[in-house]
Amino acid sequence: MLILEFKIKATLAQNKAIEEAIRTTQFVRNSCIRYWMDNQKVGRYDLNKYCAVLAKEFSFANELNSMARQSAAERAWSAIARFYDNCKRKITGKKGYPRFRRNVSSVEYKTTGWSIDRNTCKHINFTDKKKIGRLKLIGTHDLRFYSDDLIKRVRLVKRADGFYAQFCIDVVVNEEVEPSGIARGLDFGLKFAYADQLGYTEPNPRFYRKSEKRLAKLQRRVSKKFKRGQPQSNNYKKSRQKLAKQHLKISRQREEWAKKVARCVIKSTDFIAYEDLKVLNMVKNHKLAKSISDIGWYSLRVWIEYFGVKFGKTTIAVAPHYTSVDCSSCGAKVEKTLSTRTHKCACGVELCRDRNAATNILRSSLRTVGHTGTWAEYSALNAWGESTSTLALAIQSQAS
Numbered sequence: 001m002l003i004l005e006f007k008i009k010a011t012l013a014q015n016k017a018i019e020e021a022i023r024t025t026q027f028v029r030n031s032c033i034r035y036w037m038d039n040q041k042v043g044r045y046d047l048n049k050y051c052a053v054l055a056k057e058f059s060f061a062n063e064l065n066s067m068a069r070q071s072a073a074e075r076a077w078s079a080i081a082r083f084y085d086n087c088k089r090k091i092t093g094k095k096g097y098p099r100f101r102r103n104v105s106s107v108e109y110k111t112t113g114w115s116i117d118r119n120t121c122k123h124i125n126f127t128d129k130k131k132i133g134r135l136k137l138i139g140t141h142d143l144r145f146y147s148d149d150l151i152k153r154v155r156l157v158k159r160a161d162g163f164y165a166q167f168c169i170d171v172v173v174n175e176e177v178e179p180s181g182i183a184r185g186l187d188f189g190l191k192f193a194y195a196d197q198l199g200y201t202e203p204n205p206r207f208y209r210k211s212e213k214r215l216a217k218l219q220r221r222v223s224k225k226f227k228r229g230q231p232q233s234n235n236y237k238k239s240r241q242k243l244a245k246q247h248l249k250i251s252r253q254r255e256e257w258a259k260k261v262a263r264c265v266i267k268s269t270d271f272i273a274y275e276d277l278k279v280l281n282m283v284k285n286h287k288l289a290k291s292i293s294d295i296g297w298y299s300l301r302v303w304i305e306y307f308g309v310k311f312g313k314t315t316i317a318v319a320p321h322y323t324s325v326d327c328s329s330c331g332a333k334v335e336k337t338l339s340t341r342t343h344k345c346a347c348g349v350e351l352c353r354d355r356n357a358a359t360n361i362l363r364s365s366l367r368t369v370g371h372t373g374t375w376a377e378y379s380a381l382n383a384w385g386e387s388t389s390t391l392a393l394a395i396q397s398q399a400s
Helices: 012-038 044-057 059-063 066-089 212-225 234-267 289-295 297-310 353-372 374-382 388-399
Strands: 002-009 106-109 114-116 123-126 133-138 151-159 162-169 183-188 192-196 201-203 271-275 314-318 342-344 350-352
Touching: 012 044, 012 059, 012 066, 012 106, 012 133, 012 151, 044 059, 044 066, 066 106, 183 353, 192 353, 212 234, 234 297, 271 297, 271 353, 289 297, 297 314, 314 353, 342 353, 350 353
Parallel strands: 183 271, 271 314
Antiparallel strands: 002 133, 002 162, 106 151, 114 123, 123 133, 151 162, 183 192, 192 201, 342 350
């Protein structure tokens, strides 16, 4: 799948129509959650049928395209299915019971309710009763290469700086690159974004930390103009908009950085092992939560896995237990605090703790892969022309 995004240029009336469609999507999604709570043995197709009932009862729901209502029901079922899956796997803690949402920011159309102007491919027309109408698309992507049959979904998204249109296109995005013969283990950290077993470290960009003064100033303006128990002024709304735009800028900086770093890692490596970190549990430590959220480990991991599939590389997530404690040379446990940056073992090994952990991560991934048989699939996909055992031995020699 390929996602293409365009900025939307619309009139004030069209913006209000898009917001109304988003609110209707939120209503249908929450109504489906309530229907599931009040009735037993409700399945995915039952929620789709319930959308027709809502359309008959509420005129504003009938104005939304029928497939857009089904997309809202699918969002509800996604939350329900995730809850069922967590219960079956018996995960510890909360299972993610479906909740009502009040911050839905998008409406999604499937194959009907919209049409692209094929003369220019820079305009899209929405034909449902919400009266969104014809919208201009601003962007560098060219939709002439993709027919309407390939466009499976169109989503309108509201952000702090305006509205965007996203096109989900059913095309293969795989690319072939020359194998490099390199394997890397990545140890995520706070001082460095990551470190590998060869000693390379990626600097931590700290986008949020660098913008804290600007955010604090904007937040003070919002608080100063807020009037409790009274209608808020236009100045308050403008200040709140500026604050939201600054947060959006930081998130975009972090996302682009993660995309660039992940692409470089994947294209220069054939086998990547990294820590399977539980970020949601780690941010419960309030002393480190800001720094952990600022660096964006999860986003980096998502892009590494995405580019791994795109370029046909193998990515393995390894349990992080004892990777910083075990000695990469003799296997002895060397306890250290977070402030201890050097690994010193009785066997005589002395190196950076991140490099020691990266080496342990790579070796652990090789043991795991050897048991699951992933190396055979990897060798066949990339046509290395080497046997599984030969390839594993070669990468182990590079790690040591």
